[in-house]
Amino acid sequence: MKTAISIPDHIFQAAETYADDHGVSRSKLYSEAITQFLEKHSKAEVTKKLNEVYSNQTSSIDSSIAALQFNSICEEKW
Numbered sequence: 001m002k003t004a005i006s007i008p009d010h011i012f013q014a015a016e017t018y019a020d021d022h023g024v025s026r027s028k029l030y031s032e033a034i035t036q037f038l039e040k041h042s043k044a045e046v047t048k049k050l051n052e053v054y055s056n057q058t059s060s061i062d063s064s065i066a067a068l069q070f071n072s073i074c075e076e077k078w
Contacts, residue, residue: 019029
């Protein structure tokens with residue numbers, strides 16, 4: 001798909017230089033950059049939502065459960 005965008009001159013020049021130096025087309029460079037941006041921000045959004053869900057939850061372990069868990073571990077000699 002063809003599209004037209006406006007970007008600052010310094011970013012365009014840096015992208016052109018990078019594409020030339022690495023032997024990739026401008027389209028490939030922009031496509032890869034957008035893909036990486038979307039992947040990064042998609043993961044960040046998931047983390048943000050999980051943080052919202054668990055922000056009201058305590059992370060402490062009930063002492064009776066902790067004791068049961070501790071007692072279930074077999075002793076080993078080191």
